[in-house]
Amino acid sequence: MKLITRRNSIIAMLCLLSFTLGGFITQKAEEEKISISLVKQAQKIMGLDFTDVEADSMLTDLEGQRKSLVAIRKLNIPNSVSPALNFNPLPVAYQFPDKANYFKASSELNLKMPATKDDLAFFTVRQLAELIRTRQISSVELTRFFIDRIKKYDPKLLFAITITEERAMRNAKKADAEIASGKYRGLLHGIPFGAKDLLAVKEYKTTWGSVPYKDQNIDVDATVITKLESAGAILIAKMTLGELAMGDVWFGGKTKNPWDLNRGSSGSSAGSASAVAAGCMPFAIGSETLGSIVSPSSECGTTGLRPSFGRISKYGAMALSWSMDKLGPITRSVEDCAIVFNAIQGADDKDLSLISAPFNYSSPIGSSLKGIRIGYIKSEFSRKYANSANDSLSILKLKEMGAEMVSLELPELPYRDMLIVLSAESGAAFEELTLSNRDDLMVKQDKNAWPSGFRSAHFIPAIDYIQANRARTMLIEQLNKKMKGIDVFIAPAFGQNLLATNLSGHPCVVLPNGFRNGLPASITFTGQLFGEGKLLKIAQAYQKATNFNQKHPAMNF
Numbered sequence: 017m018k019l020i021t022r023r024n025s026i027i028a029m030l031c032l033l034s035f036t037l038g039g040f041i042t043q044k045a046e047e048e049k050i051s052i053s054l055v056k057q058a059q060k061i062m063g064l065d066f067t068d069v070e071a072d073s074m075l076t077d078l079e080g081q082r083k084s085l086v087a088i089r090k091l092n093i094p095n096s097v098s099p100a101l102n103f104n105p106l107p108v109a110y111q112f113p114d115k116a117n118y119f120k121a122s123s124e125l126n127l128k129m130p131a132t133k134d135d136l137a138f139f140t141v142r143q144l145a146e147l148i149r150t151r152q153i154s155s156v157e158l159t160r161f162f163i164d165r166i167k168k169y170d171p172k173l174l175f176a177i178t179i180t181e182e183r184a185m186r187n188a189k190k191a192d193a194e195i196a197s198g199k200y201r202g203l204l205h206g207i208p209f210g211a212k213d214l215l216a217v218k219e220y221k222t223t224w225g226s227v228p229y230k231d232q233n234i235d236v237d238a239t240v241i242t243k244l245e246s247a248g249a250i251l252i253a254k255m256t257l258g259e260l261a262m263g264d265v266w267f268g269g270k271t272k273n274p275w276d277l278n279r280g281s282s283g284s285s286a287g288s289a290s291a292v293a294a295g296c297m298p299f300a301i302g303s304e305t306l307g308s309i310v311s312p313s314s315e316c317g318t319t320g321l322r323p324s325f326g327r328i329s330k331y332g333a334m335a336l337s338w339s340m341d342k343l344g345p346i347t348r349s350v351e352d353c354a355i356v357f358n359a360i361q362g363a364d365d366k367d368l369s370l371i372s373a374p375f376n377y378s379s380p381i382g383s384s385l386k387g388i389r390i391g392y393i394k395s396e397f398s399r400k401y402a403n404s405a406n407d408s409l410s411i412l413k414l415k416e417m418g419a420e421m422v423s424l425e426l427p428e429l430p431y432r433d434m435l436i437v438l439s440a441e442s443g444a445a446f447e448e449l450t451l452s453n454r455d456d457l458m459v460k461q462d463k464n465a466w467p468s469g470f471r472s473a474h475f476i477p478a479i480d481y482i483q484a485n486r487a488r489t490m491l492i493e494q495l496n497k498k499m500k501g502i503d504v505f506i507a508p509a510f511g512q513n514l515l516a517t518n519l520s521g522h523p524c525v526v527l528p529n530g531f532r533n534g535l536p537a538s539i540t541f542t543g544q545l546f547g548e549g550k551l552l553k554i555a556q557a558y559q560k561a562t563n564f565n566q567k568h569p570a571m572n573f
Contacts, residue, residue: 050078061475095335095445102369103339103485105325105521105545107496113547114376119358121203122351122379129153137165137295138568141352144298145203148195155195155206159188159250162208165296166253172573173272173294175287177213178220178254184208187250194248203355205248210300212288213254214261214334215343217241224334225266225284226259227457228449238332239364240301240343247359255287255300259458260446260466261308261336267459273316274569275535282315284308288346289316295568299347299356303333305340306438306518307510310526310540313346314509317528317536319565320346321353324546325521326371328357329364337441338369339485340518349565350525350556351379357548373546380553383561385417388554391424391498391505393513403537406530407508410539410558414506417561424505427494429487431515437488440481442466443473450474492520499544504554509538523548525555528564536564 055071055078066074124146130136136144136158147153163181170176191206216222216234223230241251256271258264264271264286271286273279274294281290285302289312292300302309304322313320321344328343335341345356354377363372397407415421446466449455455467462468495516499505507513509526517524522542529539541558543551559565 050075050082062477089447089451092448098335098338098368099444103325103488103521104371105492106371107493107545110496110545112373113544114374114549116376117374118376118378119354120378121355133161136161138348138566139298140349141207141298141347141355142203142349144207145205145355148206149200151195155188155191155250156185158206159184159208159252162297163252165294166291169274169294169296169571172277173274173281173290174269175256175271175281175290175294175296176210176253177223177225177256177266177268177287180217180220180251180253183217183219184250184252187245191248191250201246201248202359204244204359206250207248207299208250208252208297209244209356210253210255210288210291210297211238211241211251212257212285212300212302214257214303215241215254215301216332217251217254220254222254222334223267224260225257227267227459228454230267234332236332239329239366240360241332243329243360244301244356249359252297253291255285255291257303257308258283258286259460261303261305261334262466263460264312265459273535274571275317277573279315279535282312285312285320285346289313289318289320292316292318292346292348293569294571299345299352301343301356301360302346303341303343304518305337305342306435307514309342309344309346310509310514310524310538313526314536314538317538317565317567317569318346319348319350319353319525319527319559320344321350321357321548321552322518322524322526323357323361323548324371324373324523326369327361327373327523327546327548329360329367329370331364331366335445337438337445339441340438342521350527350552350559353525354379354548354552354556357552361548371546374549376549377552380557380560383417383557385414385419385554385557388419388504389422389502390414390419390554391422391502393426393505393507393511394423395425396508396511396513401508401511403508403530403532403539406532406537407539410506410529413561414558417557422502424498424502426512426516427491427498429491429494429516431491431512431519434484434487434491434519435515436476436481437484437519439469439473440476443470443476446470447474488519491516495520495522496545504541504543504547504551507540507542509540513540513542517542521545523551525551527555527559528567529562530564531567536567 215238261284264280264283288300288302293316309320
């Protein structure tokens with residue numbers, strides 16, 4: 017006997033959309049009867065096959081479902097309200113890799129101001145912190161230096177939406193006063209940074225990079241902003257993102273790659289990666305749902321950390337997918353990622369998706385990886401792709417450093433099909449745009465753009481959304497088993513791994529591993545869930561042994 021209970025209720029939602037005009041359920045649609053023929057037409061979208069009798073048996077339920085839909089839509093639920101369901105990436109009986117909290121950065125003894133001040137543009141956070149700590153430069157001077165660079169290069173690169181100059185200079189003066197009085201807060205004290213403009217900041221607009229929201233003010237400070245400013249960091253700009261976190265096209269144009277102005281910086285953390293690569297800020301906060309830290313970091317040659325899902329509070333951040341969104345740093349080095357991550361990870365009672373776990377990190381001495389077991393996805397490295405030559409050299413380098421390389425394969429699951437989770441959640445997050453027709457204001461309107469995706473998301477059955485999440489549970493358990501006995505695994509920056517680990521919630525570090533036609537190329541290191549400490553340490557050892565991150569664009573434009 018065919019399914020004729022709850023699944024039929026989902027068919028109701030699809031049937032109702034047949035009556036919509038521009039996304040609204042009209043008064044006429046509410047009054048019009050749902051017929052057997054309408055059910056039979058709607059079922060074709062779902063690949064179902066009900067008889068006339070079965071369709072007739074569900075008509076009363078469908079009418080009730082339509083009334084419920086109308087009632088819920090009238091609530092006008094804001095983007096900031098999360099579902100009463102939390103995604104948990106932890107396998108059954110999982111033990112956190114780190115057993116205690118500990119953080120120790122490298123030493124930067126006897127570091128001196130460069131002869132040419134412009135060289136500061138490409139100093140790491142760690143190096144700038146030493147100059148500030150030893151009072152060779154003030155936070156006010158450093159903040160002014162980077163704001164001036166933003167003003168110089170942003171007209172060409174289009175990476176900044178708002179320069180937060182007044183707030184920045186006020187906080188820089190405060191930082192200098194504290195440091196002068198002996199109240200040094202740590203490595204981020206007095207260090208300028210940028211934040212992707214999906215993070216709310218009280219004094220400024222939070223545009224989400226999109227025309228419908230370009231004048232939006234959200235009267236809160238995102239937790240990540242609060243934590244960074246509590247550590248003494250100085251917010252100097254809110255960075256571009258492709259509209260509603262897709263791509264590098266926003267309402268002000270396309271954010272450019274500083275290595276080649278004919279290329280976009282990729283997205284959606286477009287401005288964060290472009291500005292850091294251009295030496296216009298030491299670090300910036302990005303976000304990733306399905307590659308939005310990995311992709312622009314690969315394009316622009318920055319180093320990015322996508323943390324485990326649940327590590328960093330998303331309070332005050334635009335929601336695209338409540339079960340897949342992650343915030344993380346984009347920097348010049350792995351150690352800088354560790355420094356920023358240490359400041360922003362951890363407890364926040366404003367985000368119920370957070371999972372408390374230890375973070376144990378110490379900067380590696382030297383670059384030996386003896387005793388470390390590194391997996392590599394053999395099938396992905398074996399195929400022909402753009403960066404295969406550099407990736408092959410990375411594998412050889414890791415062996416040379418003493419790592420034991422272990423062949424690994426991802427679980428055989430339909431990863432791309434599982435992305436209906438993202439489609440359904442993003443459609444819910446921005447249902448207001450669809451229902452109000454304000455999605456017509458967005459810059460991109462092609463078949464692969466958000467407006468089309470948000471509309472089609474209404475045709476995803478709740479049952480299949482749940483089934484996709486059950487498939488994620490299978491992925492988490494199977495991947496955890498495959499990672500037993502290895503410390504991290506490496507994979508090409510783009511491929512099945514990017515899909516799989518964003519769905520599973522695993523952390524990764526993306527970092528430069530060479531050049532291709534004069535442009536930077538990258539590889540990813542993926543760690544155990546909540547194993548950022550060892551992940552960062554191993555990735556930093558590789559980075560110290562290769563130094564590709566020390567290359568930067570000529571900036572002769």
